[in-house]
Amino acid sequence: MTSIPDAIKGEDWYGRDLEGVEYAGVVFDDVDMTELRSSGATFTDCVFRKVRFNVSEHSDSAFVNCRFEFCNFFDATFRRCKLTGSTFSGCEFALLKVEGGNWSFTNLLRAELRGATFEGVRLREADLTQARCQEATFAGCDLSAAMLSGADLTAATIAGSDLTGIDPTDVVLRGTVIDDRQAVVLVEALGMVVVPSA
Numbered sequence: 001m002t003s004i005p006d007a008i009k010g011e012d013w014y015g016r017d018l019e020g021v022e023y024a025g026v027v028f029d030d031v032d033m034t035e036l037r038s039s040g041a042t043f044t045d046c047v048f049r050k051v052r053f054n055v056s057e058h059s060d061s062a063f064v065n066c067r068f069e070f071c072n073f074f075d076a077t078f079r080r081c082k083l084t085g086s087t088f089s090g091c092e093f094a095l096l097k098v099e100g101g102n103w104s105f106t107n108l109l110r111a112e113l114r115g116a117t118f119e120g121v122r123l124r125e126a127d128l129t130q131a132r133c134q135e136a137t138f139a140g141c142d143l144s145a146a147m148l149s150g151a152d153l154t155a156a157t158i159a160g161s162d163l164t165g166i167d168p169t170d171v172v173l174r175g176t177v178i179d180d181r182q183a184v185v186l187v188e189a190l191g192m193v194v195v196p197s198a
Helices: 180-189
Strands: 007-009 017-019 022-024 027-029 037-039 042-044 047-049 057-059 062-064 067-069 077-079 087-089 097-099 117-119 137-139
Touching: none
Parallel strands: 007 027, 017 037, 022 042, 027 047, 037 057, 042 062, 047 067, 057 077, 067 087, 077 097, 097 117, 117 137
Antiparallel strands: none
């Protein structure tokens, strides 16, 4: 059995394929994972510091209780991945695409998510406090009980997402695209009563 080091620093993993691998408690420091592909990989309690995930693709992989510090996710794709309990700080997410999966309890405090796309993602109780989500897409996502205080959703699309528990007075919703069901939820959250039209 090959031993896994506690720290991997400055390595070039460009274009590498990671299938079914398991890492626990490993620190990835300044590793180039550009165009890397992972499938069924598991990372538990790992730290990713200044890692470049640019144009990488991850399918059915898990990053559980991991820390991402100053990483770049430019044009990265996550499909059906599990990132529960993970924390992001100082990261770049331009053109990030997330399709399905579970991102519940993630910490995206003050994250720069402008233009990012989340489709069918479970984001229950995720911390999106003061996140900058202008022109982002949250389609069919579970945002119930998510912390959105001070989040900017200007011109974002959130149609089809569960907004249970959102306080519309504490979120910037200028030009935000919503559906009729969400409109009722937001109006009722403002203390108004919706009655059917005659």
